[in-house]
Amino acid sequence: xxxFSFVRKxxxxxxxxTAKDRLQILLAHERSSGTAEADYLPMLQRDIIAAIRKHxxxxxxxxxxxxxxxxxxxxxxxxxxxLPAGLSTKKG
Amino acid sequence: xxxxxxxxxxxxxxxxxxxxxGGVGKTTSSAAxxxxxxKQGFKTVVIDFDVGLRNLDMIMGCERRVVFDxxxxxxxxxxxxxxxxxxxxxxTLFILPTSQTRDKxxxxxxxxxxxxxxxxxxxDYIVCDSPAGIERGAQMAxxxxxxxxxxTNPEVSSVRDSDRVLGLLSSQTKxxxxxxxxxxxxQVLLTRYDQARVDxxxxxxxxxxxxxxxxxxxxxxxxxxxxxxxxxxxxxVVLDEPSAASRAYEDAISRLTGTQVEMRIQGERRxxxxxxxxxxxx
Numbered sequence: 001x002x003x004f005s006f007v008r009k010x011x012x013x014x015x016x017x018t019a020k021d022r023l024q025i026l027l028a029h030e031r032s033s034g035t036a037e038a039d040y041l042p043m044l045q046r047d048i049i050a051a052i053r054k055h056x057x058x059x060x061x062x063x064x065x066x067x068x069x070x071x072x073x074x075x076x077x078x079x080x081x082x083l084p085a086g087l088s089t090k091k092g
Numbered sequence: 093x094x095x096x097x098x099x100x101x102x103x104x105x106x107x108x109x110x111x112x113x114g115g116v117g118k119t120t121s122s123a124a125x126x127x128x129x130x131k132q133g134f135k136t137v138v139i140d141f142d143v144g145l146r147n148l149d150m151i152m153g154c155e156r157r158v159v160f161d162x163x164x165x166x167x168x169x170x171x172x173x174x175x176x177x178x179x180x181x182x183x184t185l186f187i188l189p190t191s192q193t194r195d196k197x198x199x200x201x202x203x204x205x206x207x208x209x210x211x212x213x214x215x216d217y218i219v220c221d222s223p224a225g226i227e228r229g230a231q232m233a234x235x236x237x238x239x240x241x242x243x244t245n246p247e248v249s250s251v252r253d254s255d256r257v258l259g260l261l262s263s264q265t266k267x268x269x270x271x272x273x274x275x276x277x278x279q280v281l282l283t284r285y286d287q288a289r290v291d292x293x294x295x296x297x298x299x300x301x302x303x304x305x306x307x308x309x310x311x312x313x314x315x316x317x318x319x320x321x322x323x324x325x326x327x328x329v330v331l332d333e334p335s336a337a338s339r340a341y342e343d344a345i346s347r348l349t350g351t352q353v354e355m356r357i358q359g360e361r362r363x364x365x366x367x368x369x370x371x372x373x374x
Contacts, residue, residue, distance in 0.1 A: 014293040019248050020300045027255050027304060 029075070041066055048079060056083065102135060104212030107219050107348070108237035110261075112253030114224030116245045117283040120319055120329065122221035123151040124338075125241065127328035128345035130185035134216035137176065140190040141233035142223035143199055149189045152179070153326025163191035166203030172210055181331055186215075196228040204232050226260060236266050240278040241310055241348075246285060246296040251304055254280065258307060279310035281344060286315045287357055298357070311344025312357050313337055 045066045052064070065080040109122040119142075126138035139162060140148035149155040154177045160170035165188075172188075179185035188207075191198065211218045222233035234240060240261050244254040258278055267273045282298055289295040298312055318335030322328065330338045330345070336358040343353045 016246075016290070016293050016296045016300065019296050020304065023248055023251055023304050027252065030252075030255070031259070 041068060048081075052081060102212065102214055103216040105217050105239060106208060106212070106237050107217060107239045107241060108222055108234045109219060109241045109243060110222035110230060110234055110257055111224065111243040111250070112226060112230075112257040113245075113250045116243050116250050117313070117319075118224070118243050119148050119151050119221055120323065121241065121243050121281055121283065121313075121341075122148060122219055123328040124330050124341040125345055125348065126217070126219040127152075127179075127182065127185060128330045128341055129217045129219070129349070130179070130182040131330065132345070132349065133184060134349070135184045135214070136217045136219065137186040137188055137211055137215045138219040138221060139188040139211075140221050141199070141229045142221065143190050143194060143196045143229055144192065145223065146190050146192045148221050149177075149187065150326060151323050152187050152328060154179070154187055154189075155326070158189045161189045161191045162207070163194050163198045165207055166198065166200060172207060181327075199228060199232045201232065201235065205236060208236050226256065230257075231260075231264065234261055234265055234276075237261075237276055238267070239348075240276050241281050242278055242305075242307070243281050243283055244301060244305070245283060246290070246298075246301055251296070251301055255305055258305060279308045279348075280305055281310045281313065283313040284315045285312050285357065309355065310347055311340055312355065313340045313344070314358055 045064055048066070049064050063082040063084075065078075065082075067078040067080075069076045069078065107125070109118050109125065111118050119140075122138055126136045130136040138148065138152070140146055141162075142148070143163060146158075146161075149158055157177050160175040162175065164170040165172050165175045175188055177187040177189065179187065188211075208218060220233040220237065223229040234257075242254045242257055242261075244250050261276050261278050262268055265276055267276050280302065282301055285298070286295055290297050298309065302309055314336045316335055316337035318332060318337045319329055322332040325332075329335070330341050332338060339358060343356070346353045
C-alpha cells in the first residue's frame with residue numbers, strides 16, 4: 001500500500017501525552033488538597049516565624065521563605081530560614 | 093419505538109448538561125439530547141439556566157416565540173404553561189427559555205425546585221442546560237439533578253474544569269447532601285473529538301480522558317461541520333440531516349435511556365479522512 005504510506009510516517013508531535021501527564025499531576029494535587037491548598041502556606045509561614053521568634057527574637061518576616069514544589073510522585077515543602085549574621089554561630 | 097418508550101407515569105428524570113468551561117458544546121448537546129429523547133417518544137423539556145445570556149432558544153430555533161421565561165415563572169409573573177414553548181418538529185419536546193435581561197440572583201433554590209417538581213409530574217426527561225462556570229446559574233442547574241452529562245473536549249483546560257465540576261456534583265448537590273440518597277449518575281460526553289489528530293498524537297485519546305476523569309463514558313461526538321450548520325438554522329443536530337455527529341448523539345442518547353450501544357468513533361466522511369482510515373486498516 002505505497003499509495004497510503006504517507007499516513008504511516010513517523011509522528012512528529014506527541015503533545016497529547018504531555019497534556020495527559022500535566023493533567024494527571026495537577027489533578028492529583030487539586031483533588032487531594034482542594035482549592036484551600038494555597039491558603040495554608042502563608043499561615044504556616046506565620047507560625048514558623050512565631051516559633052523561631054520564641055528563641056531568636058530579632059528574626060524578621062522576610063527571613064522565612066516557604067515554597068511548595070509539586071512533583072508526580074511526591075511534593076516537597078521547602079522552608080528556608082535566614083538568621084541574622086550575628087546569631088549564626090550562637091547555639092540554640 | 094415511540095409507543096414502546098412511553099410509559100403511563102412520567103419518568104421525571106432531571107439531567108444536567110454541564111462542563112465548567114465555556115464553548116465546549118453544552119447548549120449544542122442539550123439541544124441534541126433533548127430532541128433525541130423526544131424523538132424516541134419521551135416527553136422532554138429542556139431548560140436554559142444561563143440567565144442573562146440566553147442561547148438555547150436560538151439553537152432550538154424558537155427565538156422568535158419567546159414570550160415568558162423561566163425567571164418570569166419563578167417570580168410568579170407567568171404560569172409555567174405560558175412559558176413552555178412547544179417544539180414545532182416534535183410534539184413531545186418543550187423548551188423553557190431563560191431571561192435575557194435579569195441577573196443570576198433571580199434564580200432561587202426554592203423557585204427552581206418548585207418548577208422542577210411541576211415538570212417532573214408531567215415530563216419523562218427534564219434537561220437542564222447549565223451556564224459555563226461554577227457560579228449561581230451552574231449551581232442551580234446541577235443542584236436537583238438525578239444524572240449529569242459532563243461535556244468535555246479533549247483539551248487540558250476543559251478536562252481540568254470537568255474534573256472540578258465532577259467534584260461539585262458529588263458534594264454540592266441535593267443528592268450529595270441527602271443522607272442515603274444515591275449519588276448523581278455522572279457521565280462524560282467527549283465532544284469535538286478529532287480522530288485524525290488523535291492518531292497523530294496531537295490530541296488526547298478517549299482512554300486518556302477517561303483515565304483522568306474516572307467516570308463512565310456516555311459518548312464521543314466527533315468534530316463535525318454538521319454542528320455549525322445545524323446551529324446556523326436553529327435545528328438540533330439530531331433533527332438535521334444525518335451526519336457523524338448526529339449518529340454519535342443518537343448513540344449517546346440511547347445509552348442515556350439505558351440501551352446498550354457499542355461505542356464507535358466515526359470521523360466525518362471527508363474523502364481525506366476516509367482514505368486515511370482505509371490506509372490504516374489495510
